[in-house]
Amino acid sequence: MKNPFIKYLYQKLVWYLVAFFVAVSLNFILPRLIPGNPVAVIVNQMAVGGVQSEALEKLYNTFMQEFGLDKPLYMQYFEYLKNVFRGNLGTSFMLYPGRVNDLIGRALPWTIILQVPAILTGWIIGNLLGAFSAYKGSRFDSVVFTTSLVFSNIPYYCLAIVLLYLLGVRFTIFPVGGGYGFGMIPTFSWHFITDTLYHYILPYCSMVLVAIGGQAIGMREMSIYELTSDYVNYSRNLGIRDEKIIRYVFRNAMLPQITGLAISFGTMMGGALITESVFSYPGIGSLLFTAIRQSDYPLIQGCTLIITIAVLLANFLVEIAYGFIDPRIRAVQLGER
Amino acid sequence: MKDIFILLFRSKRFIVGSILFLSVLLFALIGPMLTPKSPFQMVGGLFSPPSDKFILGTDNLGRDVFIQLMYGTRTSLLIGLTAGIIATSIGVTIGSIAGYKGGITEEILMGITNVFITIPSIVILILLSIAIKTRSALVMGLVIGITAWPWAARAVRAQTASLKTREHIDIARISGFNTFEMIIWEILPYMFSYIFMVFILQFSGGILNEATLSMLGLGPYQTVSLGVMLHWSLLWEAVRTGAWWAFIPPVICLSITTFSLMSMNASMDEIFNPKLRRG
Amino acid sequence: MENLLTANQLKAYYRTVQGEEVKAVDDVFLEVKEGEVLGIAGESGCGKSTLASVLSFTILPPLYLIDGEVIVDSHNIFILDKETLRREIKGRYISIVPQGAMNSLNPTSRIKNFVIDVLKEHFPDITKEEALKRARERFEALSLPARILDAYPHQLSGGMKQRTVTVISTLLNPSVLIADEPTSALDVSSQKIVIKLFVELLKRNIIKSIVFITHELLLLRHFADRIAIMYAGKIIELGPMEEVIFSPLHPYTKLLISSILVPEAGMKEKKIDAIPGVPPDLKNPPSGCRFHPRCPSYMKGVCEKISPNLVDITQEHKVSCFLYGGKDGT
Numbered sequence: 001m002k003n004p005f006i007k008y009l010y011q012k013l014v015w016y017l018v019a020f021f022v023a024v025s026l027n028f029i030l031p032r033l034i035p036g037n038p039v040a041v042i043v044n045q046m047a048v049g050g051v052q053s054e055a056l057e058k059l060y061n062t063f064m065q066e067f068g069l070d071k072p073l074y075m076q077y078f079e080y081l082k083n084v085f086r087g088n089l090g091t092s093f094m095l096y097p098g099r100v101n102d103l104i105g106r107a108l109p110w111t112i113i114l115q116v117p118a119i120l121t122g123w124i125i126g127n128l129l130g131a132f133s134a135y136k137g138s139r140f141d142s143v144v145f146t147t148s149l150v151f152s153n154i155p156y157y158c159l160a161i162v163l164l165y166l167l168g169v170r171f172t173i174f175p176v177g178g179g180y181g182f183g184m185i186p187t188f189s190w191h192f193i194t195d196t197l198y199h200y201i202l203p204y205c206s207m208v209l210v211a212i213g214g215q216a217i218g219m220r221e222m223s224i225y226e227l228t229s230d231y232v233n234y235s236r237n238l239g240i241r242d243e244k245i246i247r248y249v250f251r252n253a254m255l256p257q258i259t260g261l262a263i264s265f266g267t268m269m270g271g272a273l274i275t276e277s278v279f280s281y282p283g284i285g286s287l288l289f290t291a292i293r294q295s296d297y298p299l300i301q302g303c304t305l306i307i308t309i310a311v312l313l314a315n316f317l318v319e320i321a322y323g324f325i326d327p328r329i330r331a332v333q334l335g336e337r
Numbered sequence: 338m339k340d341i342f343i344l345l346f347r348s349k350r351f352i353v354g355s356i357l358f359l360s361v362l363l364f365a366l367i368g369p370m371l372t373p374k375s376p377f378q379m380v381g382g383l384f385s386p387p388s389d390k391f392i393l394g395t396d397n398l399g400r401d402v403f404i405q406l407m408y409g410t411r412t413s414l415l416i417g418l419t420a421g422i423i424a425t426s427i428g429v430t431i432g433s434i435a436g437y438k439g440g441i442t443e444e445i446l447m448g449i450t451n452v453f454i455t456i457p458s459i460v461i462l463i464l465l466s467i468a469i470k471t472r473s474a475l476v477m478g479l480v481i482g483i484t485a486w487p488w489a490a491r492a493v494r495a496q497t498a499s500l501k502t503r504e505h506i507d508i509a510r511i512s513g514f515n516t517f518e519m520i521i522w523e524i525l526p527y528m529f530s531y532i533f534m535v536f537i538l539q540f541s542g543g544i545l546n547e548a549t550l551s552m553l554g555l556g557p558y559q560t561v562s563l564g565v566m567l568h569w570s571l572l573w574e575a576v577r578t579g580a581w582w583a584f585i586p587p588v589i590c591l592s593i594t595t596f597s598l599m600s601m602n603a604s605m606d607e608i609f610n611p612k613l614r615r616g
Numbered sequence: 617m618e619n620l621l622t623a624n625q626l627k628a629y630y631r632t633v634q635g636e637e638v639k640a641v642d643d644v645f646l647e648v649k650e651g652e653v654l655g656i657a658g659e660s661g662c663g664k665s666t667l668a669s670v671l672s673f674t675i676l677p678p679l680y681l682i683d684g685e686v687i688v689d690s691h692n693i694f695i696l697d698k699e700t701l702r703r704e705i706k707g708r709y710i711s712i713v714p715q716g717a718m719n720s721l722n723p724t725s726r727i728k729n730f731v732i733d734v735l736k737e738h739f740p741d742i743t744k745e746e747a748l749k750r751a752r753e754r755f756e757a758l759s760l761p762a763r764i765l766d767a768y769p770h771q772l773s774g775g776m777k778q779r780t781v782t783v784i785s786t787l788l789n790p791s792v793l794i795a796d797e798p799t800s801a802l803d804v805s806s807q808k809i810v811i812k813l814f815v816e817l818l819k820r821n822i823i824k825s826i827v828f829i830t831h832e833l834l835l836l837r838h839f840a841d842r843i844a845i846m847y848a849g850k851i852i853e854l855g856p857m858e859e860v861i862f863s864p865l866h867p868y869t870k871l872l873i874s875s876i877l878v879p880e881a882g883m884k885e886k887k888i889d890a891i892p893g894v895p896p897d898l899k900n901p902p903s904g905c906r907f908h909p910r911c912p913s914y915m916k917g918v919c920e921k922i923s924p925n926l927v928d929i930t931q932e933h934k935v936s937c938f939l940y941g942g943k944d945g946t
Contacts, residue, residue: 015451015455016455018452019452019455019456022452022456023456023460026456026460026461026464027460027464030461030464030465030467030468031464031467031468032468033468033469146350149596149599149600149603150592150596152599153541153592153595153596153599154591154592154595154596155545155548155549155591155592155595157548157549157552157567158588158591158592161567161570161576161584161585161588162585162588164576165576165579165581165584165585168576169576169577169579170579170581229719230714230716230719230720231719231720231721231722231723233674233714233720234712234714234720234721234781235722235730235733236673236674236706237672237673237674237706237707237711237712237714238706238707238711238734238737238784238785239702239703239705239706239707239708239734239737239738240733240734240737241702241737244733244737248722248725251724252722252723252724255724266455266457266458267457267458269457269459269460270457270458270459270462270546270549271549273459273553274549274552274553277552277553277571278571278576288463288553289553289554292463292467292553292554292555293554297467300463300467304460304463304464307457307459307460308456308457308460311456311457312455312456315455326724344633
């Protein structure tokens with residue numbers, strides 16, 4: 001069935017490229033709508049620090065040239081696109097001459113290591129829980145449902161703050177923040193790694209718990225729906241035992257959940273970023289937080305771009321996987337329906 | 338219609354949800370009316386714990402936390418409401434037109450919708466919030482509403498598409514109604530309960546998005562909201578100082594609000610969707 | 617000769633969220649004889665599908681079995697434990713071709729995998745290859761292309777799916793096959809093919825009897841040996857096909873027959889009458905004889921008081937109507 005699948009792949013690819021393009025354009029345009037000249041603001045701020053006016057002017061011109069703000073808008077746009085495709089995200093305002101690439105490059109691994117496992121774990125456990133709960137029914141189901149409802153609707157950062165306070169400050173079981181011990185230098189030593197893990201646990205748990213809640217609810221609903229479907233009844237009529245039927249049901253209920261996984265990457269993003277800020281975890285979240293506070297537009301733009309790319313990529317991969325697994329999707333491409 | 342209400346009020350979950358929500362609402366609306374004090378007045382020591390004088394203590398600048406909570410909840414609800422109304426309105430409009438007309442119109446509208454669903458909304462929210470000049474509560478509601486409509490549009494389109502196949506549609510179309518009249522009189526009334534549920538979801542989502550934006554530092558100027566309170570706690574290290582009264586109350590308020598709204602939504606879903614009812 | 621299946625005093629009700637009871641199957645008597653096609657006919661909502669569910673053991677909330685027994689081989693199978701039921705009866709002695717056979721196949725697995733599961737469930741020692749072989753032989757014997765086995769359900773047409781489900785339901789050579797509206801969703805030519813399949817199954821002795829449930833009385837004209845008419849949860853007439861269709865006894869049956877367009881000699885002169893009134897609400901069925909509000913032969917003081925029993929008019933033909941006796945003991 002290679003042909004219809006490749007067609008599917010191709011369609012999806014085009015689609016995501018379009019979305020990416022729109023996102024990049026928005027990423028470019030929106031910050032440019034800010035009234036006033038950010039460079040002037042920054043240079044003025046530096047003037048307060050007592051820098052010579054001649055040096056200031058030189059700085060101003062350098063900045064303007066560097067950020068291309070002296071050229072008309074459409075030229076800036078092409079410049080921006082060119083840079084993005086070359087992988088150059090510009091220079092930070094605040095931490096000049098630090099390059100945005102470097103800053104993000106340092107923060108990104110931390111974010112990935114935290115979020116990807118957290119989302120995946122939450123997804124797996126959540127789905128298992130939801131399916132099991134649907135099957136068992138009665139009190140177990142009510143309890144699980146209500147608990148999931150509670151957990152899935154508490155914003156990540158709320159749970160994060162509460163956990164941090166309870167387990168970090170009140171009862172000092174876990175460290176109160178950072179990715180690793182204060183004053184430590186990242187190395188590949190065992191000591192460092194364990195220390196990192198120690199710091200990792202709270203942010204990880206807060207994200208997983210909320211993710212479980214959300215997934216459990218969705219999976220439970222799908223499972224209940226499938227459990228009452230005709231093919232389940234028919235299988236029962238022919239004497240197939242429950243354990244086997246459950247396997248059919250879960251497989252079918254899982255499929256839409258895979259799309260749910262793709263969607264989670266997008267929706268969890270906001271909350272995940274703030275969780276990082278709460279724990280002063282050295283990922284993109286904290287970076288963004290600081291950047292916003294200091295109006296460091298190139299850095300903000302760089303972060304949002306990376307976030308967009310990450311989410312789009314995750315979505316794309318998941319959709320491809322889904323097309324691979326569900327025969328009906330492939331059939332649609334083949335025009336069998 | 339009446340049976341629906343009867344069923345709703347029989348559902349424990351719905352009752353709990355609505356009572357919780359009403360309490361929050363009362364707190365947010367009546368509270369500020371009962372006190373002359375302002376949330377921005379510096380009235381006490383910095384980060385002083387709850388006492389007889391201040392029920393919930395003071396924040397990093399010596400302001401009364403309890404009063405902040407009241408005003409803050411009000412602002413958050415207002416922003417959420419604005420966002421909910423805007424998102425639902427746009428979503429219903431686009432979704433119903435797309436679902437009813439079908440063909441090219443549907444493809445284009447849904448194409449646009451899908452692009453905006455794929456792009457993470459938080460990114461657009463951040464970028465928009467940075468770009469705008471004033472950030473009042475209403476403007477924030479507007480911004481959030483503008484980024485949230487795709488979900489509503491998608492849901493409404495699916496419902497419209499299935500409703501379109503019902504008999505009364507053909508009859509009405511023959512009677513010569515144009516597209517807008519058809520949608521308003523023949524489609525929307527049947528989706529009322531569905532649209533309402535969509536609205537509740539958007540309302541709840543709006544409150545959460547406001548909190549997220551505010552926590553990142555992109556909240557409304559000169560106003561206190563639940564998210565802003567949390568932002569201050571983050572900024573001024575309330576957590577590490579152990580000043581739990583500065584952040585636990587807004588967390589609780591936020592959680593109760595969203596939980597109650599989603600509970601109500603879940604029970605409504607069960608009532609309107611009989612397959613989900615058990616036994 | 618002993619019946620293959622006898623149902624006595626079968627009662628199954630639905631319990632609604634509001635606490636009401638829908639008496640869908642209320643005191644039903646039925647017997648299925650070897651080699652016959654028993655048709656069960658009635659309007660929509662008369663409880664036929666519920667009856668099918670009960671007879672095929674799909675009794676799940678909100679449906680509850682209130683009373684009654686189903687006797688097979690002198691045993692009341694409702695008392696049997698779940699395991700025996702599953703291994704010996706389901707699919708093996710009594711099997712069903714469900715209503716909505718279109719959706720009865722798992723959309724994400726190939727037909728052959730489902731078939732293998734069914735066979736393995738009842739013959740645990742069978743290998744996959746053997747199971748496939750048996751399936752292929754059966755399919756081909758009944759003029760169905762073996763390539764169906766490799767397909768997914770969505771790749772088959774409606775009629776094809778119906779026939780596939782029918783073959784799968786009879787893989788284990790059940791003695792009683794219950795067919796619940798097998799032709800309702802099909803066009804006329806597909807209907808014919810499906811009915812042919814049923815006839816073939818019976819002729820080859822793969823199955824020993826068929827209970828054919830439908831709302832189309834005409835179908836039964838050419839196909840059934842005996843007909844049972846169901847109304848509001850009860851069997852009100854039961855007899856040989858010729859007698860029920862050409863000399864109906866119950867007023868409802870008479871109205872039903874005359875409301876059908878029949879292009880047959882001797883029937884052209886008959887007028888088409890719709891049956892007056894509406895089918896009763898099974899939450900609060902009419903008192904006494906359930907048909908009395910719509911009955912042209914309604915006898916005041918009798919029909920609304922008590923419900924008539926099923927009485928033998930001839931050895932084969934039974935009816936429950938006070939016009940023919942039916943008061944206690946008569």
